[in-house]
Amino acid sequence: MTIRVKPTLLAVTLTSFLLVAIHREGGIGSTRPSDRAVQLGSAALVSEGSLTVPSRVTQAVELNLPERYWDRARIDYSEVLQVYVDNGKDCCTNKAPIVGSYEADNRSVRFIPKFSFVEGQDYVIRVQHRSANQGVFHKLTPFKIQPKTPVVKPEVTGVYPSGNILPENVLRLYIHFSTPMKPHVAFNYIKLVDASGKVDDAAFMKFKQELWSEDRKRLTVLMDPGRIKRNVSTNLGLGPALQKGESYQLVIDGGWPTANGTKPLASFSKSFVVSEALRELPNSGNWIITAPAIRSKDTLTIKFDRPFDHQLLHKDIKVVSIAGEKIKGKSLIGHHETEWHFKPNEAWMDEQIYIVVDGELEDVAGNNFQDLLDHSVTTETNKIPYIFISVDLL
């Protein structure tokens, strides 16, 4: 698409640009006359040609030459038309224009940049004009080619734990978004609401920094551990945020802006019922393991004794050959984080394999194989770096 700026439109653009410039400078008296958008007399505009502002990175800048240039034998086009890297506020003193070439017939001139324009970069086109009463002056036309970012509807794409029954002492919630969200405002939008519609303002742990993933699309929300841990002061004062047998909603209000300021987030809610707190260490002895057949590419399946932390499940379980090499394959978390499936890239070759579980793999309440999140200060922790589960293949 080509935007052809007609002289009248150009007048409006430039006049408004000038007004902005004057406003910023705090008055017309402080603007410098040269190298600036100069106040336009209507007489000057009528005789000027139109300018084609690029809307694509590979498009040239084209200027229809005013009549006085027509049929002139020698014109230095680099004097007439230039493009600068600039936002147009203070262009273009002591600055070199973008390198490029000129193509011209006797009615118009085209500036073709040596390197294509860059999306999102501010540019200014500077055109030399001449009028009887002002002599030589320059008009500036700023432009920017908007980036072609794919349109992603801002929405919550998942919440973990994904089940609808959560233990009373659930610790960590992961909220996944389709696009990076504006930081530092999360708790204006995220709420815990009980069955009567009452919002619990103290349910979540609030830090100075929010816990965003590197791509800023996953937010970790912690239930305030002071409410979970029994007999600490917040627990005694406010009681636990979640009560066994009650139902709640995690509500994320709509209107949360995305990080790049496009459309706001659509609202989201997740209902759940609270079950008994998890107060025992996880026990891999109670896991049900379905062994695959040797020389097949069958899936290895573990059914856990409880739901585990969604994020840690991605890294804390490995399958290792008898020779100690990590077996490559795809893992999948199933049934509200109570199952783990592993499909090898290559067929199973060993009669025996090991499932290696990091001792710090936590359940949804923050308990791992070493200790409970909520334990007495005198309880000794288990020094278990890893749990090896030997599996005989079928």
Add this chain to the structure above:
Amino acid sequence: MRLSKLTLCATIIFFSFLSPKVKADNKTLDLKFAGALEFSNTGTLFVGDNFNGAIYAFDIDADSVQDNVKPIRIGDIDVRIANILGVGPRAVEINDMKVHPKSREIFISVSRINGHRSEPAVVKVAQDGGLEVLDLVSYSFTKQNLAHYPDQKTTFKPRGLMGMPPTTKDITKANNKLSSLAIMDLLFHEGELLVSGVAYDDFLSTLRRISYPFDGTQRATNVEMYHIAHDQYETRAPIRAMSIQEIDGKNQLIAAYTCSPLVLIPLDKIVDGAKISANTIADIGNGQPIDMIPYKLNDQNLLFLTSNSRSPQVIPLAGLNDAQVVTDKDFERGPKLDISPIMPFGPVGKSVMFDGSSLHMDLLSDNFFVSITRDVKTGSLNLDSNQTIFPNRLHNLVAEFDFPQYKPGANKKLP
């Protein structure tokens, strides 16, 4: 048993043995990256392209032979280059700089970053300070593909400082491909181009000798050297900066490596297919050398060696004659930090003051270096000319001399 032992042995590095084309190719210009630069004595510009694994030679005629070379100073050189390339200043990476032997114009190789792509450009700075983007396609050129160019997949291994886990920046560094070090430094010497960098196999540090004009012949030698500061024999990390000088009566390559050993390699040892041991004679200490510039001051032949993390080192060439060649047998075992009593070791010359950090340097004239320097106070990147005798500016220093009450000569004795 810990899992780390189990999984470490699963780390496998794949090398794809691509058969390299070693013929000179003179068709359309397909330069993808303008990296290391070098000039022949007559003004042929060599440009190292680490993306294509090739060296391009352009015939850049001198506009004029410059006899009276003036120092040049250009503030915000990165911004100015970005302006003419049509991008913001953060979208320009300066890769190398060299001075034309006749015209004394300054040539700067850059990458113009556009989204996930980068485009190569070479910018010329004229004696009057004017900047010009070379229209590289308008020059006649020849191209030499590198034999044993590393594969395009293998990246570095993440490493944290002194046992700490790697930081995000360490991991970003490790995401770079080994092939990004395929061409580290170029050196033209008597009809040959010497190329330091890494090549295809597990013994990566390689020196190439390529005949010019390109006729397809190139010799590649793997180089091993004893690194005093690291107390180990290193075969992978490439030569960062080099120079050829007559030492002990024969032409020898003087090479500087990261952290920062100096070694000598007799030129006649660089033969195709050889694995050679360089003669380690010195170690300046930790840091990464950038440029090694031979120059003359008060009838003394010197090397000016810049580093990304140390003051420059001025090394008298005379001191390299009869230098003791050392191996691990000459020291107590163990790595040697800069604070070790034996560091710096050998005929390393003097560490000299340099205000700011020079990212690229070359000799502009008999009396001046030209340097692209990061200003310590403002962070700006400037093209400076520095006198070889005292390569400094004064604007970031306040000394006794700056006070209005100071009278030259009056401070020579106690009042």
